[in-house]
Amino acid sequence: MFSRLWPVMRKEFIHIRRDPRTLVVMFIAPLMQLILLGYAATTDVRDVPLAVFDQDRTSASRDLVEAFVASGQFAVAYYTGSDRELAALIDGGRARAGLIIPPGYAADVQGRRGAQVVFVLDGSDPSIAGSSLSAARLIGQAKSISIQTERRATAAPLLEVRTRVWYNPDMASAVFMIPGLIGLVLQLQATLLTSSAIVRERERGTIEQLIITPIRPFELILGKILPYALVALLITLEVLILGTFWFGVPIKGDVGLLLAISCLFLLSTLSIGLLISTVANTQQEAFLLTFLTLLPSVFLSGFIYPAAAMPAALQFISGIIPLTYYLIVVRGIVIKGVDASTLLPQIGALALFGAILIVAATARFRKRLD
Numbered sequence: 559m560f561s562r563l564w565p566v567m568r569k570e571f572i573h574i575r576r577d578p579r580t581l582v583v584m585f586i587a588p589l590m591q592l593i594l595l596g597y598a599a600t601t602d603v604r605d606v607p608l609a610v611f612d613q614d615r616t617s618a619s620r621d622l623v624e625a626f627v628a629s630g631q632f633a634v635a636y637y638t639g640s641d642r643e644l645a646a647l648i649d650g651g652r653a654r655a656g657l658i659i660p661p662g663y664a665a666d667v668q669g670r671r672g673a674q675v676v677f678v679l680d681g682s683d684p685s686i687a688g689s690s691l692s693a694a695r696l697i698g699q700a701k702s703i704s705i706q707t708e709r710r711a712t713a714a715p716l717l718e719v720r721t722r723v724w725y726n727p728d729m730a731s732a733v734f735m736i737p738g739l740i741g742l743v744l745q746l747q748a749t750l751l752t753s754s755a756i757v758r759e760r761e762r763g764t765i766e767q768l769i770i771t772p773i774r775p776f777e778l779i780l781g782k783i784l785p786y787a788l789v790a791l792l793i794t795l796e797v798l799i800l801g802t803f804w805f806g807v808p809i810k811g812d813v814g815l816l817l818a819i820s821c822l823f824l825l826s827t828l829s830i831g832l833l834i835s836t837v838a839n840t841q842q843e844a845f846l847l848t849f850l851t852l853l854p855s856v857f858l859s860g861f862i863y864p865a866a867a868m869p870a871a872l873q874f875i876s877g878i879i880p881l882t883y884y885l886i887v888v889r890g891i892v893i894k895g896v897d898a899s900t901l902l903p904q905i906g907a908l909a910l911f912g913a914i915l916i917v918a919a920t921a922r923f924r925k926r927l928d
Contacts, residue, residue: 609644613661682726684730860885
């Protein structure tokens, strides 16, 4: 039996040896999964960006803010001058929580009348909101007990932290995951379809026939990727409709704005597919390389695990992944109903990534054609 089995095995080993790039990808993918899951797969959220609106501006109010910071759960990112400014920071995703201290806070505490502060949470990400909500309540209780001990008061608590969860009061996971799936599906489909289509032409030998036609290389590139861009946009609409009517996730913002920004994101994903097509020689290799580029996007973009819980090095890598910015856009429009002015940093980042990647992909593809 072995005498018949060995020639077949030997043939396959020869094929593997003749395709070293696929072999390298096969070994790199598990290593990436292990590293990314080992560091990124954590829900221990620390240093949640906190916006503070301190209307009291006393040593007592500063002590309260310090109590939130000392817990390690929150980091003061902004001091605001109004409720509207605080809301804008949370809308734009620059702050995940807000602490509003009313005027007369110190006087209420010292007069033993009892003080109330408001703690606002961005509920669009349940993993961050859940742990932050629990932490805020515990900090409030601990601070109240500390004040009572100092004042030797035994009556009602002298501090009450009133919590409010915006955008997703029930902290339902579907509200967070469904918009994120739009970005993930869009990247996977656009990248895989583009890379596979061009590699398929090369495998069949028809790419050379297209090259000798009067069509210019840039026109050839556009002709190959534009149909898949339209298909990807239709997939976006499909996921939106399914998420709204099947999973009950309402769309609070402008769908037209979402589709327009999706086109910017598609510029990046299609360019990645084009770059893969210049490296891969077979459709199998194109699929493996697409999977390899998808891994960092899934684990580091904030699709599942919050970036705030990751090490600094992985947070830096998260900042150079286009999906990171698109997820802020799609969740901001669908869950929060924000407008374009709030999303200008993300729109600018997506435009920059798209321009860099399309220039690099076009230059590489034209060189490969030559």
